[in-house]
Amino acid sequence: MLYTDKVMDHFNNPRNVGVLDDADGVGEVGNPVCGDMMKISIKVAEDRIADIRFQTLGCGAAIATSSIVTEMAREMTLEEAVAITKKQVADELGGLPPAKMHCSVLATDGLKAAVDDYLVKNGREPISGGLEHDDPNFDPHAVPHEEACETEG
Amino acid sequence: MEQERDTYLDYAATTPVDPRVIDAMLPSLRDVWGNPNSLYRRGREAYTALEEARERFARVIGAEHPGEIIFTAGGTEADNLALLGIPLRSRPDGGHVIVSAFEHHAVLEPAHELEKRGFDVTYLKPRPEGYIDPEDVRAALRDDTVLVSVMHGNNEIGTVQPIAEIAAAAHERGAYMHTDAAQTLGKIPFDVTALGVDAATFSGHKIYAPKGIGALYLKRRTPLAPLIRGGGQESKRRSGTQDVAGAIAFATAAELVTADLDTEAPRLAALRDRLIDGITSALENTEVSATHHERLPNIAHLIIKGVEGEAMLLQLDAKGIAISTGSACSSGSLEPSHVLLSIGCPPELAHGSIRVSVGRYTTEDDIEYFLEVFPPIVKRLRDMSPVYEKMFGSHAG
Numbered sequence: 344m345l346y347t348d349k350v351m352d353h354f355n356n357p358r359n360v361g362v363l364d365d366a367d368g369v370g371e372v373g374n375p376v377c378g379d380m381m382k383i384s385i386k387v388a389e390d391r392i393a394d395i396r397f398q399t400l401g402c403g404a405a406i407a408t409s410s411i412v413t414e415m416a417r418e419m420t421l422e423e424a425v426a427i428t429k430k431q432v433a434d435e436l437g438g439l440p441p442a443k444m445h446c447s448v449l450a451t452d453g454l455k456a457a458v459d460d461y462l463v464k465n466g467r468e469p470i471s472g473g474l475e476h477d478d479p480n481f482d483p484h485a486v487p488h489e490e491a492c493e494t495e496g
Numbered sequence: 497m498e499q500e501r502d503t504y505l506d507y508a509a510t511t512p513v514d515p516r517v518i519d520a521m522l523p524s525l526r527d528v529w530g531n532p533n534s535l536y537r538r539g540r541e542a543y544t545a546l547e548e549a550r551e552r553f554a555r556v557i558g559a560e561h562p563g564e565i566i567f568t569a570g571g572t573e574a575d576n577l578a579l580l581g582i583p584l585r586s587r588p589d590g591g592h593v594i595v596s597a598f599e600h601h602a603v604l605e606p607a608h609e610l611e612k613r614g615f616d617v618t619y620l621k622p623r624p625e626g627y628i629d630p631e632d633v634r635a636a637l638r639d640d641t642v643l644v645s646v647m648h649g650n651n652e653i654g655t656v657q658p659i660a661e662i663a664a665a666a667h668e669r670g671a672y673m674h675t676d677a678a679q680t681l682g683k684i685p686f687d688v689t690a691l692g693v694d695a696a697t698f699s700g701h702k703i704y705a706p707k708g709i710g711a712l713y714l715k716r717r718t719p720l721a722p723l724i725r726g727g728g729q730e731s732k733r734r735s736g737t738q739d740v741a742g743a744i745a746f747a748t749a750a751e752l753v754t755a756d757l758d759t760e761a762p763r764l765a766a767l768r769d770r771l772i773d774g775i776t777s778a779l780e781n782t783e784v785s786a787t788h789h790e791r792l793p794n795i796a797h798l799i800i801k802g803v804e805g806e807a808m809l810l811q812l813d814a815k816g817i818a819i820s821t822g823s824a825c826s827s828g829s830l831e832p833s834h835v836l837l838s839i840g841c842p843p844e845l846a847h848g849s850i851r852v853s854v855g856r857y858t859t860e861d862d863i864e865y866f867l868e869v870f871p872p873i874v875k876r877l878r879d880m881s882p883v884y885e886k887m888f889g890s891h892a893g
């Protein structure tokens with residue numbers, strides 16, 4: 344199992360680590376089985392992500408995907424942000440080992456939860472359509488076959 | 497830029513080949529290349545070299561007879577040979593086998609295979625302190641128990657099992673006793689006769705010999721069905737033309753690790769203890785995983801709470817340090833280490849486990865370097881964690 348240089352770069356020098364004290368929305372997600380946790384906080388201006396920070400407890404891939412998702416989401420509209428898929432995250436990093444694909448779910452779910460949190464706090468409807476982790480059938484450690492083949496890198 | 501340090505602290509995974517071992521094996525690679533099973537001069541030379549290596553190895557481990565040594569292609573093959581070969585020959589129609597739950601996969605997988613072939617297998621849980629209690633073995637033994645297999649030194653948590661007592665218990669009930677001693681030879685005094693086992697596994701690359709050579713000690717008159725069939729080499733117990741150079745390397749390595757045991761074991765234990773003290777005093781919420789006092793001198797296994805193992809491993813790697821972890825995230829199966837789970841370690845804590853293992857070329861300087869580099873890594877990762885503060889109090893590193 345090898346990580347790409349880009350994964351290692353984001354793991355060793357994670358961008359946007361921390362918590363925004365005056366956050367407009369906060370998303371906390373985790374997988375209690377393996378103990379991986381992620382928290383994203385966002386500042387929103389004109390329905391765009393103006394600022395973003397993350398905290399992650401997890402493996403190299405979990406930290407790298409969290410880091411890159413904060414870079415991808417910055418300046419995006421809320422719709423665009425919740426539409427980021429785990430595959431886009433993995434592609435942005437030059438691929439993830441198949442067994443590590445699920446780690447990027449932590450990042451996309453964290454972002455969705457933060458956006459929904461902002462919307463609900465402001466009396467609006469959530470738009471993410473639910474988190475992958477909330478699906479009772481979601482197994483964070485299962486590797487869907489197509490993904491395993493596509494993204495091995 | 498990354499540091500150019502090369503601090504190898506994973507000797508329990510594998511060891512570099514000792515230059516003296518290379519010197520000992522080179523002549524046989526170059527000159528003694530005959531087939532030890534051929535009758536002409538070249539064959540006889542190879543045969544003599546092989547049998548000499550067998551005698552030397554037998555002497556090192558305290559075997560009564562060189563014929564009790566079966567050379568294999570490594571520890572995994574030796575484990576498979578014992579686990580399948582002994583029950584299948586002595587009770588072809590099935591029976592009962594006991595293995596400990598924290599065995600290496602090289603024992604557990606053949607045990608699963610035995611179940612498929614109609615055997616009943618008991619996976620004996622270790623005590624929470626991290627060892628197998630002979631009383632528990634005694635309680636699990638049945639009249640139809642054919643084999644008990646309990647590892648000598650655990651490869652992850654480093655605890656040493658009371659094999660002599662377990663073997664005595666097995667023999668009382670007429671069962672054979674196998675032990676995987678891959679981690680113990682050269683780390684603690686070792687003698688198959690004193691332990692009273694019928695079979696024992698050894699691995700070359702754990703003791704500064706090359707990969708690809710191992711051995712099964714099989715006490716005379718212990719029944720064994722071969723796994724690898726062919727030309728009937730190794731007294732029909734393991735076919736295939738023998739690796740003469742490997743056997744010489746293995747015997748030489750075994751002599752070297754036992755020759756300096758009296759000075760090397762305390763040296764390693766001191767390095768291990770310095771490491772444990774250094775980590776636990778520099779970092780809160782860290783502890784040794786298994787408290788059983790009988791332990792290998794070269795393995796330190798710790799739980800670093802609130803941090804994930806693979807992240808620690810990769811950060812240490814960036815500083816030129818090699819260690820291993822029992823974290824779910826770093827295992828191919830994404831399951832936490834079965835060894836840690838078996839001693840009752842909750843998955844969240846197994847998540848932050850690290851194994852640091854020292855060896856012949858580890859210096860005090862290596863340990864000091866580790867202790868300098870490691871605490872800031874843990875603090876950084878804990879700072880990055882969304883839950884550390886919440887879970888472990890106000891002063892998060």
Ligand code: FES
Pocket residue numbers: 377379400401402403404405443446824825826830
């Ligand atoms: S976070 Fe557990 S494997 Fe990536």
